[in-house]
Amino acid sequence: MATTAPPPATPNDLLGVTKTLDLLAPRWSVWVLMTVSSQPLRYAEFKPRLPWLADGQLHPRLRHLTNAGVIERTEYAPRHVTYGLTSRGAALLPVLSVIASWGDTYLEKGLVANKHTGEMEPERIAPAQNIDDTVALIAPRHATPILFSLQARGTATAKTLATEAMPGYGLTAVYKPLERLIDDGLVTASGSGGYQLTASGRALTPIFEAISAWATAPVSETDARRTRGPGAALSQNRSGPWATTPTRHPAPAVPAAASAARPALTTTPPDGPAWKSGDLFSHQIPAHPMSPAGGPRR
Template sequence: MATTAPPPSTPNDLLGVTKTLDLLAPRWSVWVLMTISSQPLRYAEFKPRLPWLADGQLHPRLRHLTNAGVIERTEYAPRHVTYGLTSRGVALLPVFTVIAAWGDTYLEKDLVANESTGEMEPERIAPAQNIDDAVALLAPRHATPILWSLQARGTATAKTLATEAMPGYGLTAVYKPLERLVADGLVTSSGTGGYQLTAGGRALAPVFQAISAWATAPTVEADARRPRGWGAAPSQNRSGPWATTPTRLPAPAVPAAPTSRPALATTPPDGPAWQPGDLFSHQMPARPISPAGGPRR
């Protein structure tokens, strides 16, 4: 993936990136947003599309994302409620494309046998899983500020990183998050007492830029007036599939995807192009099952 210059090191940009990562970090948040990327759904319609989602997990995710202003709850009647993306939620989908492309290129994959040729090749990972795994690496506290500082500096000592990325903490506090980033393959020791980004860490520049552009974009006036949370019943005089049709925001530019696999579809103005296969790498079960345990990628 081609990288660009690091994003401007301003407090507002960094704060916007870290808050957005916190928004997406709870498990299944990405899947919920992608599931309603093409049309609003009623509560019962989520289960067939997200069979691995355990009972009791959907409601808190919907509330979390609704309060954040990326999902809108529209109540037509006490038993007729739909959940769809707001304009802010729609504008987040192209950012997913950038994160998914980074994860597909830089996150490790197991080798599996090709059913046609029998040759070993990297396992196909669904975009939603790539996004979730990438967010899991970036969302831990202090991870993104450290990466942000190294994007700007190139090489920095632990003392410099502690001062810039963890103000108010002692020098020793920086070593634990640094060790985690080294283990995750995003940071490496320079050999002279400093730290620098790996190729995967440097390639996060367009990811941070896309997230920052989304986080700092002005909120559409209609969304600003709409109460965040569990909204009131919409006017029945509105037409269209949404009772309160959101304004579609223009998508930020998406860097070219790696040539090793077809580029993910971007989000056209009239709707996103995520496909069911972008949610899960394997066939969905006939009924809900518990997700397998094990470490994240």
């Protein structure tokens, strides 16, 4: 099958997108990032906002985001430490808005009864959960390179995708990630051995553009000094077995007392919607069944 010209995306575009997705992919990283989006917090102040996270989960997320240069750890005294966004982290908030918007539009939702009318309507999903679930679809190894290639070509054979997105792996290795992307509703078989993006897969373009712009933007000297280590490894270069969509088990319900004691949190990212504490953290995170109509799954 004939294909179009080689993808116009540069290696830096793909590199920036995969590294940023690796930054956001560890579960709860987005939630931690958005928790400090309005003001710096002390460690103990995270607990009422993210009560389902144990210390063994919260501390690694803070360290991960701090090492990546998007959260700043400020020590005023041995027992007085705060965590807040760096300028690099603040610039990431509009990107999160783009990801949240795609998730709200394209990811399947269950139906719940309206407590006032009793009528069934799509359940309301927190922006942070939409971001988490969207990243879980596109962050696994080889997913983004395949999506990039199909975005540029429109239609491509498995052989072309194996050559462009998975060099050195051989033809047979491309079928597993392709199968996963098809199951997730982002890619479809076009017939005659070709593959192409679905409507929801094509709609990922603004996400990739926003991430690439953020990833390739100049980093201030101050933020650069905060970043330790080489950063996360690229998705397509991770070792180990194929990374499937992680299971999204419901978070424990927030205790009523903790919910009542939780301070208000309202953040208005540049060019993005306002995020409120109720939007992000006040409800139990539900499991999301596949919708009868199909489409991208959570």
